[in-house]
Amino acid sequence: MxxxxxxxxxxxxxxxxxxxxxxxxxxxxxxxxxxxxxxxxxxxxxxxxxxxxxxxxxxxxxxxxxxxxxxxxxxxxxxxxxxxxxxxxxxxxxxxxxxxxxxxxxxxxxxxxxxxxxxxxxxxxxxxxxxxxxxxxxGTDDGLPLLTEREQKILELISQELTTRQIATQLHLSTKRIETLRTDLFQKLHVKNSAGLVRKGITLGLIPAQ
Missing domain, CATH: 3.40.50.2300 (Response regulator)
Incomplete structure (x- = not known):
């Protein structure tokens, strides 16, 4: 039982x-x-x-x-x-x-x-x-791997149109570290810029539609 x-x-x-x-x-x-x-x-x-x-x-x-x-x-x-x-x-x-x-x-x-x-x-x-x-x-959607918790959070903050400095402040990280993590997200989601990142994130259900 x-x-x-x-x-x-x-x-x-x-x-x-x-x-x-x-x-x-x-x-x-x-x-x-x-x-x-x-x-x-x-x-x-x-x-x-x-x-x-x-x-x-x-x-x-x-x-x-x-x-x-x-x-x-x-x-x-x-x-x-x-x-x-x-x-x-x-x-x-x-x-x-x-x-x-x-x-x-x-x-x-x-x-x-x-x-x-x-x-x-x-x-x-x-x-x-x-x-x-x-x-x-x-990973059947364009080879998408599972994002880490930190990458997920950064993706959400980017979708909210926060700047690199604002994201760094909120997550208590350096701006250089945020830029590195953003680049990692570009590679994982196969996009070239933040706009593409947000579009791909919404399409794949990683972030809610605005």
Whole structure:
């Protein structure tokens, strides 16, 4: 029996998931939380195998919350359950360390399949996003390799039209280092300038469309 916890700030969603999974022979819900602070207080010493994780919790960045959750309970498998169907968002969370990503509205059998899969240490991605995500991670889009966390951040800041100096200040790096990393991005994405970098990043789902 897989011990499952859920965090979602919408009571209707929590009630719906309880109804959907109640009595299932493979899953038992051991905790349901509408607030991330409640979850963080519950985690130490708890017996949870999988956490269903909503990305749109008020007052907290999902990537930072994920890192906190994993630091408290490294063995916990985190399965995102969200309405956010953008490839960029899914990729960001997968790079950050979630074990699976599925969209709300899936049926019971698919949700249980995802829960069981991640509990076994195997990544699960919603079928509607799977091909695009795999293309990015496996490099089938023009030989695109996976960007480092720092390269991803620089790409995002470039898309926001920040200058090299502004990016260096924000990331606490030298302007020379930023220029080197920008050049690395040009090579990885096979472009010649920042405008091309942004266009390619949007096309491949690495940054959101402006």
């Amino acid at each position: 897989i011990k499952l916890a859920i965090i979602d700030d919408h009571p209707i969603v929590l009630a719906g998931l309880h109804q959907l999974l109640e009595g299932h022979p493979k899953v038992v819900i051991t905790g349901a939380f509408g607030d991330y602070q409640q979850l963080l207080e519950f985690l130490p010493g708890s017996e949870i195998d999988v956490l269903l994780f909503d990305l749109q919790l008020p007052g907290v960045d999902p990537v930072q919350l994920l890192k906190t959750i994993k630091s408290i309970k490294p063995s916990l498998k985190v399965l995102v359950l969200t309405n956010m169907d953008q490839v960029f968002t899914a990729r960001t969370m997968l790079v950050a360390g979630v074990d699976g990503y599925v969209l709300k509205g899936i049926d019971q059998s698919t949700l249980v399949e995802a829960i069981v899969t991640v509990s076994e240490g195997i990544q699960y991605i919603d079928v509607s996003l799977r091909d695009e995500i795999c293309n990015i991670f496996l």
